[in-house]
Amino acid sequence: MPNPSVLQFGTSRFLQAHADLFFAESMPDARPVTVVQTSGDARRAARLAALAKGYQVRIRGLVNGVPTDTVQEVSSIRRGLSFEADMAEVQDLAQRVDIILSNTGDTGFSPTPADAKPDLCPKMSYPAKLAHLLHRRFRAGARPVQIMPTELIRNNGTQLRHLVCQAAADMGKEYHDWLCHEVVWVNSLVDRIVSQPLYPAGAVAEPYALWAIQDQARLTVPCIHPAVQVVPDLGVIERRKLFVLNLGHSLMVSEWLEKGRFGPVHVRDVMQDADWAARLRALYKDEVRPAFVLAGEAEGLDDYIETTLGRFANPYLDHRLEDIAQNHAEKLDRRIGAFLSWAQAHGDSGPKPKLRAALQGQIE
Known part of the structure; x- marks a missing residue:
């Protein structure tokens, strides 16, 4: 055929x-x-x-x-x-x-x-x-x-x-x-x-x-x-992209804006800062992963997070934080705000201080 x-x-x-x-x-x-x-x-x-x-x-x-x-x-x-x-x-x-x-x-x-x-x-x-x-x-x-x-x-x-x-x-x-x-x-x-x-x-x-x-x-x-x-269902893939990849981008921008747009220019620059990269990895482990576990969507998640961190670190990619910052408030609501609601709906009542601070514009 x-x-x-x-x-x-x-x-x-x-x-x-x-x-x-x-x-x-x-x-x-x-x-x-x-x-x-x-x-x-x-x-x-x-x-x-x-x-x-x-x-x-x-x-x-x-x-x-x-x-x-x-x-x-x-x-x-x-x-x-x-x-x-x-x-x-x-x-x-x-x-x-x-x-x-x-x-x-x-x-x-x-x-x-x-x-x-x-x-x-x-x-x-x-x-x-x-x-x-x-x-x-x-x-x-x-x-x-x-x-x-x-x-x-x-x-x-x-x-x-x-x-x-x-x-x-x-x-x-x-x-x-x-x-x-x-x-x-x-x-x-x-x-x-x-x-x-x-x-x-x-x-x-x-x-x-x-x-x-x-x-x-x-x-x-x-x-x-x-x-x-x-x-069979795009929902799991959509949530991973939104609540891991896109959420990570918005978290970077929140911290960058809080610092007065000082420091990194591109996403890869964030990953070259050992402390900043470590905070992002810890956030995925402590504040994001538990919700996926309780929702029954943990299979393959760790590999996806590692792949995402590798994409962020791409040394050839000029992905500007300034560009990601466009419509930042709306993106915060759709990415971090929606994630917090979704996590709570699936029984994840953890405090998630970094995500809540980013949503309120108070990240340090």
Whole structure:
């Protein structure tokens, strides 16, 4: 049985160093990917043209504490199309592929005035575009397709289905039912720090990578790769990312702000400060780990914490504390505040002084 082909919306360096790289590493001769530029940004035309010629991803970081710096060749992308210039071809491909993948940025799901137009338009939001593309597929009698958003939205497949079904509200009940019940909408969580682009295409990324996919009926696993995990529930992975990785970032920023933004500039600088790194490790052990134990989610946690500390220490990654500090109050509530509530709900009544002090802006 041939491997399914992929129509990808978005040319981001993240996907270049994530899904597109996984396709190349797992099945380089059997996974044709067509990339569609949705933004209409002329500055990205060179990137679009270069992708189909093959590009490099440079992997730089620590693996088991040892520095690594390698280059991977990526040849999974066979074609690059502009939605605006090649709309007819995109419509044709959308009828024939088995997987539609997306990473459309922070505003890709946000509605636009063009969404109200009766016919497909390049200025539409991604959900509205998808509603029109899939309507054409439905009318052609093609089999249902698998939709795989990788946008950093909780339950991203479910959310996208809701938005596409809304956009298709006036396109007929039969089509609406087909969208809601026959098309496979996949929830997933992705993680990899892709620190900088290469030109005209390619990227620099850390060694760590994850594509966690929630299992469901009729799921097609996009590729066989160590970074791809099919799991019954994304909740455990989401909580680890939020309450270990993201919480650690916010804790660093809290202490940095309390010191008047003095000292470290990057996350790696924090890990090079022996006392600061030791405090962070102790916090994970004393204030974070007990909640996961009581919630029944301790399996694999210690390895995840060690991996996270290694990611923080990446000597090649310029992850600025100043950047993490953006929207700090909201992040504190979503990361540390939510963790404290979750811990208490699972019977962890420990004092957690460092986390509570960070939440109140009083960390020392």
